[in-house]
Amino acid sequence: xxxxxxxxxxxxxxxxxxxxxxxxxxxxxxxxxxxxxxxxxxxxxxxxxxxxxxxxxxxxxxxxxxxxxxxxxxxxxxxxxxxxxxxxxxxxxxxxxxxxxxxxxxxxxxxxxxxxxxxxxxxxxxxxxxxxxxxxxxxxxxxxxxxxxxxxxxxxxxxxxxxxxxxxxxxxxxxxxxxxxxxxxxxxxxxxxxxxxxxxxxxxxxxxxxxxxxxxxxxxxxxxxxxxxxxxxxxxxxxxxxxxxxxxxxxxxxxxxxxxxxxxxxxxxxxxxxxxxxxxxxxxxxxxxxxxxxxxxxxxxxxxxxxxxxxxxxxxxxxxxxxxxxxxxxxxxxxxxxxxxxxxxxxxxxxxxxxxxxxxxxxxxxxxxxxxxxxxxxxxxxxxxxxxxx
Amino acid sequence: xxxxxxxxxxxxxxxxxxxxxxxxxxxxxxxxxxxxxxxxxxxxxxxxxxxxxxxxxxxxxxxxxxxxxxxxxxxxxxxxxxxxxxxxxxxxxxxxxxxxxxxxxxxxxxxxxxxxxxxxxxxxxxxxxxxxxxxxxxxxxxxxxxxxxxxxxxxxxxxxxxxxxxxxxxxxxxxxxxx
Numbered sequence: 001x002x003x004x005x006x007x008x009x010x011x012x013x014x015x016x017x018x019x020x021x022x023x024x025x026x027x028x029x030x031x032x033x034x035x036x037x038x039x040x041x042x043x044x045x046x047x048x049x050x051x052x053x054x055x056x057x058x059x060x061x062x063x064x065x066x067x068x069x070x071x072x073x074x075x076x077x078x079x080x081x082x083x084x085x086x087x088x089x090x091x092x093x094x095x096x097x098x099x100x101x102x103x104x105x106x107x108x109x110x111x112x113x114x115x116x117x118x119x120x121x122x123x124x125x126x127x128x129x130x131x132x133x134x135x136x137x138x139x140x141x142x143x144x145x146x147x148x149x150x151x152x153x154x155x156x157x158x159x160x161x162x163x164x165x166x167x168x169x170x171x172x173x174x175x176x177x178x179x180x181x182x183x184x185x186x187x188x189x190x191x192x193x194x195x196x197x198x199x200x201x202x203x204x205x206x207x208x209x210x211x212x213x214x215x216x217x218x219x220x221x222x223x224x225x226x227x228x229x230x231x232x233x234x235x236x237x238x239x240x241x242x243x244x245x246x247x248x249x250x251x252x253x254x255x256x257x258x259x260x261x262x263x264x265x266x267x268x269x270x271x272x273x274x275x276x277x278x279x280x281x282x283x284x285x286x287x288x289x290x291x292x293x294x295x296x297x298x299x300x301x302x303x304x305x306x307x308x309x310x311x312x313x314x315x316x317x318x319x320x321x322x323x324x325x326x327x328x329x330x331x332x333x334x335x336x337x338x339x340x341x342x343x344x345x346x347x348x349x350x351x352x353x354x355x356x357x358x359x360x361x362x363x364x365x366x367x368x369x370x371x372x373x374x375x376x377x378x379x380x381x382x383x384x385x386x387x388x389x390x
Numbered sequence: 391x392x393x394x395x396x397x398x399x400x401x402x403x404x405x406x407x408x409x410x411x412x413x414x415x416x417x418x419x420x421x422x423x424x425x426x427x428x429x430x431x432x433x434x435x436x437x438x439x440x441x442x443x444x445x446x447x448x449x450x451x452x453x454x455x456x457x458x459x460x461x462x463x464x465x466x467x468x469x470x471x472x473x474x475x476x477x478x479x480x481x482x483x484x485x486x487x488x489x490x491x492x493x494x495x496x497x498x499x500x501x502x503x504x505x506x507x508x509x510x511x512x513x514x515x516x517x518x519x520x521x522x523x524x525x526x527x528x529x530x531x532x533x534x535x536x537x538x539x540x541x542x543x544x545x546x547x548x549x550x551x552x553x554x555x556x557x558x559x560x561x562x563x564x565x566x567x568x569x
Contacts, residue, residue: 303454
């Protein structure tokens with residue numbers, strides 16, 4: 001038995017250099033993070049993640065299940081997480097829509113798990129095989145009720161690997177479903193991926209309770225506002241409900257309990273923003289105009305910055321690696337330095353409106369927007385830059 | 391070396407995606423100090439009809455992942471030639487499957503036109519399936535972008551074992567072809 005486990009362990013982190021796609025890198029990142037369960041329903045352009053997990057999970061002692069739809073898929077990964085496994089699903093916009101109700105259940109029951117959304121053009125079935133970045137606000141507000149979420153947006157094949165690991169770490173640390181917002185271009189393009197040695201990968205696992213099981217309160221949080229999480233079979237009571245509940249996990253349907261619970265669920269993210277928000281600053285020091293972008297659009301933006309700087313126009317980029325929670329304070333500070341901020345995204349202004357809110361009138365914010373099907377060309381962005389610096 | 395953009399194009403079934411993948415992988419993993427990104431047509435348009443794959447190469451970080459103004463255009467069908475010749479840079483290099491493409495005046499923008507009967511060469515080895523690799527050998531011999539060793543290494547690693555031998559023959563024949 002121990003021999004088998006040892007052999008399985010060896011396949012979790014396939015240290016080496018590869019030329020591969022964002023989708024496969026994300027799948028390998030999940031395995032490296034310790035993911036042992038994938039429940040999913042394949043959908044373009046994310047299908048390769050499910051395909052790869054179906055092949056790889058059995059090699060590492062994990063389990064892959066294909067379900068009848070995305071509703072069952074999301075519920076399965078919540079259940080798997082309560083069973084003690086790190087769990088994940090992957091989908092695209094239409095599937096994410098179906099998952100939303102139970103992402104809310106994951107937030108209410110504080111269930112660590114990861115959802116990858118490889119975005120395509122929408123609404124509805126839209127553009128199955130072509131790029132979009134239209135699910136940004138859906139990720140923030142799509143489930144009913146009031147809550148905070150964490151969403152990350154990689155912009156390279158390497159980051160698909162790296163940020164899935166970060167997503168799992170955040171999910172485990174803060175106990176909630178974390179979304180990785182990829183897109184079709186990133187999912188299908190190939191570039192170099194370096195998978196580090198297992199010992200060099202930082203892994204965070206959920207806190208376990210240490211108190212007496214007979215008096216254990218499953219939703220009593222520590223100072224960081226996150227309760228330790230026992231999983232079924234460890235001797236502690238395991239109880240989950242989508243209803244408003246007290247520290248025992250029992251439904252208590254009154255205003256006082258609601259106030260206390262939601263305040264904690266929201267604050268455990270809000271008060272840890274500094275730990276959660278990841279940003280890349282590129283040539284911002286001397287910038288007279290700032291681009292804010294994310295994901296694949298940030299790479300098109302960098303291409304435009306190269307072109308602009310060749311023409312003597314000083315442009316810099318703030319790349320949002322963490323989309324949610326939003327980097328309000330950071331963006332407000334940047335807005336003090338420039339007159340104009342461009343937001344480059346493949347939707348009708350979902351991040352643009354957040355930037356407009358965050359700058360508090362300190363700079364003019366202009367969206368450089370398109371509606372999906374293709375990514376911006378650097379030239380398209382350059383013409384907007386030139387329009388704004390004149 | 392500044393940024394280089396290559397587009398491979400033909401019809402579905404010619405192994406256009408594989409061409410891009412082999413080229414990208416050879417450069418990204420085995421050429422010192424060079425990075426590469428490969429993207430390819432995906433979806434209904436790549437099933438049966440026109441097919442294309444792009445490789446973008448640069449020494450530093452590659453910001454923009456797609457090819458828009460090709461330094462090299464490799465066409466293995468007439469349709470691909472007409473569709474993509476407008477995006478070949480003035481003075482760029484055009485590689486042509488000479489029995490499948492009839493050039494017109496638009497080809498005059500190319501600084502260099504290199505023609506090879508890749509499909510015929512492949513058929514002599516036993517199957518037209520090797521035409522893409524004959525083209526790859528021809529491309530390798532006529533550019534300074536990627537080494538022969540790197541390409542042969544990825545052919546051995548990425549092509550199904552039973553096809554490796556004939557693909558390497560196709561590569562050699564393409565490489566040694568003098569128009």
